[in-house]
Amino acid sequence: MTEKVVLAYSGGLDTSVAIPYLAEQLDAEVIAVAIDVGQGGEDMAEIKARALGCGAVAAEVIDAREEFAAEYCFPAVYANALYMDRYPLVSALSRPLIVKHLVAAAEKHGATIVSHGCTGKGNDQVRFEAGLAALAPHLKIVAPARDFAWTRDKAIAFAEEKQLPIDVTKKSPYSIDQNLWGRAVETGFLEDIWNGPIEDIYSYSDNPAEPRDADEVIITFMSGKPVALDGVKKSAFDLIHELNERAGAQGIGRIDMVEDRLVGIKSREVYESPAGITLIAAHMELENVTIEREQARFKRHVDQRWGELVYDGLWFSPLKDSLEAFIEDTQAHVTGEVRLTLHAGKATVTGRRSETSLYDFDLATYDEGDAFDQSNARGFVELWSLPSKLAAARNERAKIEGK
Numbered sequence: 001m002t003e004k005v006v007l008a009y010s011g012g013l014d015t016s017v018a019i020p021y022l023a024e025q026l027d028a029e030v031i032a033v034a035i036d037v038g039q040g041g042e043d044m045a046e047i048k049a050r051a052l053g054c055g056a057v058a059a060e061v062i063d064a065r066e067e068f069a070a071e072y073c074f075p076a077v078y079a080n081a082l083y084m085d086r087y088p089l090v091s092a093l094s095r096p097l098i099v100k101h102l103v104a105a106a107e108k109h110g111a112t113i114v115s116h117g118c119t120g121k122g123n124d125q126v127r128f129e130a131g132l133a134a135l136a137p138h139l140k141i142v143a144p145a146r147d148f149a150w151t152r153d154k155a156i157a158f159a160e161e162k163q164l165p166i167d168v169t170k171k172s173p174y175s176i177d178q179n180l181w182g183r184a185v186e187t188g189f190l191e192d193i194w195n196g197p198i199e200d201i202y203s204y205s206d207n208p209a210e211p212r213d214a215d216e217v218i219i220t221f222m223s224g225k226p227v228a229l230d231g232v233k234k235s236a237f238d239l240i241h242e243l244n245e246r247a248g249a250q251g252i253g254r255i256d257m258v259e260d261r262l263v264g265i266k267s268r269e270v271y272e273s274p275a276g277i278t279l280i281a282a283h284m285e286l287e288n289v290t291i292e293r294e295q296a297r298f299k300r301h302v303d304q305r306w307g308e309l310v311y312d313g314l315w316f317s318p319l320k321d322s323l324e325a326f327i328e329d330t331q332a333h334v335t336g337e338v339r340l341t342l343h344a345g346k347a348t349v350t351g352r353r354s355e356t357s358l359y360d361f362d363l364a365t366y367d368e369g370d371a372f373d374q375s376n377a378r379g380f381v382e383l384w385s386l387p388s389k390l391a392a393a394r395n396e397r398a399k400i401e402g403k
């Protein structure tokens with residue numbers, strides 16, 4: 001019986017050409033699986049038709065937009081996930097979801113091989129394959145770009161030779177990955193890290209330097225989860241989608257950085273994540289108001305590790321599960337509203353209110369009649385500084401005795 005390969009299919013040149021190429025190389029039948037994670041662009045029906053036109057025996061398109069928003073983007077909000085303090089994990093979040101659907105498709109079609117278009121230099125190969133190792137270790141993996149040194153030039157020549165129904169002239173100088181959570185752009189002139197990004201490469205956000213009126217938005221959270229914009233309840237996808245439009249119109253969420261890839265390379269990437277940056281700013285501030293100090297301090301470390309694990313392809317891993325148990329516990333009282341001004345590339349928090357707030361006006365006020373008993377402070381400061389005082393005295397003695 002011929003073997004079956006499930007291919008993670010984007011509809012683009014590389015994965016389209018991979019269909020007949022894989023069929024030939026592996027003497028197998030190819031099932032193309034395209035997953036809608038809110039990347040926009042082409043119609044999913046067209047993508048499906050192209051896969052079949054390139055010789056796939058079956059093609060599936062899966063609308064995973066709500067699933068991606070609720071089960072992948074929102075957990076990144078709970079963890080305030082910013083890799084290297086800046087990157088909101090756009091691509092890293094979508095890979096485990098894609099893996100899940102590839103595994104389901106492999107099961108459904110009785111496939112024994114899974115294929116993806118990643119190269120051997122990036123993080124995404126790791127994310128796909130570490131995910132597959134955790135969910136379906138019995139599946140074989142083939143990555144033509146990496147394993148058969150399959151290049152873009154070869155792909156174009158092959159497409160012409162086989163007369164595939166794809167436009168080989170549609171060639172972008174950039175490598176772009178985009179989804180509901182944002183957009184990642186690399187290669188081309190950006191590989192010289194002194195070159196500044198040009199306006200052309202952005203698509204989710206307008207130029208923050210252009211003059212325009214500010215926008216104001218109120219985001220409602222329930223136990224950490226964003227549930228409404230300006231008091232109007234929204235689904236996870238709609239909320240992120242609408243916030244992308246509004247924050248993007250103000251030029252929010254642009255990030256230009258050099259990052260540490262898992263494979264050891266430093267690479268330059270330009271990101272846009274208008275909703276991501278806005279939601280994380282709002283969520284962090286509501287945490288500041290509702291989470292107890294020690295829990296909050298500890299959570300910063302947990303958040304950072306969560307982001308690193310997800311960046312490093314360990315979405316399906318025991319440590320991530322454990323960290324999430326902690327994170328979930330901390331979100332119990334993260335309920336309330338945050339008001340932000342969106343303007344000139346910045347999402348600035350201007351107000352917060354919460355029934356579960358730990359902010360006590362009577363304790364904090366410098367006005368008459370506050371409830372804070374300042375006479376307690378004297379003894380507290382004395383004991384708090386005692387260890388430093390003892391150490392300083394010891395150091396002074398040692399100096400005198402020449403030790």
Ligand code: ARG
Nearest residue numbers: 091092123175176177184186
């Ligand atoms: N550097 C990002 C990451 O590892 C994005 C990878 C995909 N980027 C791209 N432009 N194709 O998560």
